[in-house]
Amino acid sequence: MSLRIFxxxxxxxxxxxxxxxxxxxTQAAAKRGIALDLVRTGSRGLYWLExxxxxxxxxxxxxxxxxxxxxxxxVLEAMLADGNHPLRLGVxxxxxxxxxxxxxxxxxxxxxxxxSLDDYRAHGGYKGLERALTLTPDAIIAEVTASxxxxxxxxxxxxxxKWKTVAEAKGNRKYVVCNADxxxxxxxxxxxxMEGDPFVLIEGMTIAAIAVGATKxxxxxxxEYPHAIAAMNVAIAIARRAGLxxxxxxxxxxxxxxxxxxxxxxxxxxxxxxxxxxxxxRRGIVRAKPPxxxxxxxxxxxxxxxxxxxxxxIPFILDQGAKAYSxxxxxxxxxxxxxxxxxxxxxxxxxxxxxxxxxGELVDDIGxxxxxxxxxxxVQVGGPLGAYFPCALFDTPFDYEAFAARDGLIGHGGIVVFxxxxxxxxxxxxxxxxxxxxxxxxxxxxxxxSTRGAETIDQIRRGERVTENIALVExxxxxxxxxxxxxxxxxxxxxxxxxxxxxxxxxxPTPARLQAAE
Amino acid sequence: xxxxxxxxxxRGAEIIAEHANREGATMVILHALQEAFGYVPEAAIPMVxxxxxxxxxxxxxxxxxxxxxxxxxxxxxxxxxxxxxxCQAAGGDALAARAEARLGIACGNTTADRRVTLEPIxxxxxxxxxxxxxxxxxxxxxxxxxxxxxxxxxxxQ
Numbered sequence: 078m079s080l081r082i083f084x085x086x087x088x089x090x091x092x093x094x095x096x097x098x099x100x101x102x103t104q105a106a107a108k109r110g111i112a113l114d115l116v117r118t119g120s121r122g123l124y125w126l127e128x129x130x131x132x133x134x135x136x137x138x139x140x141x142x143x144x145x146x147x148x149x150x151x152v153l154e155a156m157l158a159d160g161n162h163p164l165r166l167g168v169x170x171x172x173x174x175x176x177x178x179x180x181x182x183x184x185x186x187x188x189x190x191x192x193s194l195d196d197y198r199a200h201g202g203y204k205g206l207e208r209a210l211t212l213t214p215d216a217i218i219a220e221v222t223a224s225x226x227x228x229x230x231x232x233x234x235x236x237x238x239k240w241k242t243v244a245e246a247k248g249n250r251k252y253v254v255c256n257a258d259x260x261x262x263x264x265x266x267x268x269x270x271m272e273g274d275p276f277v278l279i280e281g282m283t284i285a286a287i288a289v290g291a292t293k294x295x296x297x298x299x300x301e302y303p304h305a306i307a308a309m310n311v312a313i314a315i316a317r318r319a320g321l322x323x324x325x326x327x328x329x330x331x332x333x334x335x336x337x338x339x340x341x342x343x344x345x346x347x348x349x350x351x352x353x354x355x356x357x358x359r360r361g362i363v364r365a366k367p368p369x370x371x372x373x374x375x376x377x378x379x380x381x382x383x384x385x386x387x388x389x390x391i392p393f394i395l396d397q398g399a400k401a402y403s404x405x406x407x408x409x410x411x412x413x414x415x416x417x418x419x420x421x422x423x424x425x426x427x428x429x430x431x432x433x434x435x436x437g438e439l440v441d442d443i444g445x446x447x448x449x450x451x452x453x454x455x456v457q458v459g460g461p462l463g464a465y466f467p468c469a470l471f472d473t474p475f476d477y478e479a480f481a482a483r484d485g486l487i488g489h490g491g492i493v494v495f496x497x498x499x500x501x502x503x504x505x506x507x508x509x510x511x512x513x514x515x516x517x518x519x520x521x522x523x524x525x526x527s528t529r530g531a532e533t534i535d536q537i538r539r540g541e542r543v544t545e546n547i548a549l550v551e552x553x554x555x556x557x558x559x560x561x562x563x564x565x566x567x568x569x570x571x572x573x574x575x576x577x578x579x580x581x582x583x584x585x586p587t588p589a590r591l592q593a594a595e
Numbered sequence: 596x597x598x599x600x601x602x603x604x605x606r607g608a609e610i611i612a613e614h615a616n617r618e619g620a621t622m623v624i625l626h627a628l629q630e631a632f633g634y635v636p637e638a639a640i641p642m643v644x645x646x647x648x649x650x651x652x653x654x655x656x657x658x659x660x661x662x663x664x665x666x667x668x669x670x671x672x673x674x675x676x677x678x679x680x681x682c683q684a685a686g687g688d689a690l691a692a693r694a695e696a697r698l699g700i701a702c703g704n705t706t707a708d709r710r711v712t713l714e715p716i717x718x719x720x721x722x723x724x725x726x727x728x729x730x731x732x733x734x735x736x737x738x739x740x741x742x743x744x745x746x747x748x749x750x751x752q
Contacts, residue, residue, distance in 0.1 A: 124724050260718060339622075341626065361660060
């Protein structure tokens, strides 16, 4: 009898020793003379339990975690005997953190072997494309529009409308570009998905291509994501061999092929027009809009640019129908959002759930507060360009409009938790500094405003002309917000202004609160 | 520790030719050159420009825009520490200060013996196991003082 054991190969799991665990398990099994069928999966996203390994049993996959190499032998014994072990977590799907989620996009992530097309198909893969091939492009777009899916990269633009614009645009060649340039700190959903379920992205992009009439697609991702790049390249090669990419996809009249392109450490390339410039082999300088990429995108051709999570939501929508997706959510935010809990949080990881859950539930209940055990003081939602919210705003539901109404944004769904040792003036300064480092330099408010902003906050922190300098920062933020070409300069004011608004006591010479803590 | 080829014009031309026919090839070529030589040798810039029918300034502009591309080889080992918000929230700043003190260099520099390059990185995407670091491509999460010290010792060897 061979034991089927699942060990994640996700970068987050590898960073905490998953390979060591896999090796130790193999050795322990060899010692006992047991044949091991070791399957390397993605991560389920319960990162505080990583490396979390699972064994197939008649009752389901039983999980253990967090496992170290030193635990491997005893865990293997417990697996063999179906006995108790301090690290035994029970059937994976029954772990409440996982059970409470609504996994539509991430349903297979951490479950299947990302290198196996058969495994993908066995878990419902390619059913969306199958249905799409029976529909007209207009009907596919109508389905996506009806689902209410909005761009998961942060802007929240309705995906169906974007697709319709590209479909109606004239061009001898059209492109589908996947924005996988996931540079926001506190976000890792794109990475997890590409590593754990790459075929779902390929399927989603293929459906997009059929809908708009594109023949070539690019996945633009980060050099910091080598595991994701490798996983995507393997999956693309497999899909090509299976006739699911290339000429006459699945025997149809449609042709579409895909390529992974790698950025080079420029955060601004997550902005869609900068990304297109970079894809064309140039400096990632933002383009003025209009013209929209939908009309005049990659190499001047009509181009769909969608985030990984938007495209990965498509197969479900085509397979189960728009209503099945839009039944989840609140207001104009339909479907689910893969939310990422990060930073100083006890139970960090990926939590996919319907829109509408409150920030407080996410941080206190699901995230379990801080891992340092100190009180939560601030959370930054939506990456480096997202606002810092105090606990007083924890009743905010996770919804594009609700966050916008409170001068925040949900961005790509990352939540970074900070405890009460955080110095919010320092965080505000970092927002300006980061903008200065990453500004593409095209527009003045961003290029110069960020540098002046960092200098002025330095003065405030040194206690120089505090009131006047705060007024100056506020004025500068207003200029950046309304005068910048893209979200980098335009949204950097969010973290700065929210820090000033909710944590004003931190702005001045070293705050008394922190001196007391030292 | 990565092993790189010494700069060689013929080899450079071969790498450039291999990718020159792809759409928007500049970045692809710069990546390939750095992968082979550990940096983008200055002599390669006019070669890329000539092959792609671009000006030297255009290629040089691309090369300097992106943080990843090096104009000279890094130290024998590269230790990158994530300095973005999620790692800051988890104590990353103190660890970065510790690494700087232990190595005697500021972030962004290489030790005098050329053994270790210490660099900031803005997000490895390991934000739920913060703080994180990367030593020569190997990712390490849940960094604490002991793990950081071990990485530094490893890098110095």
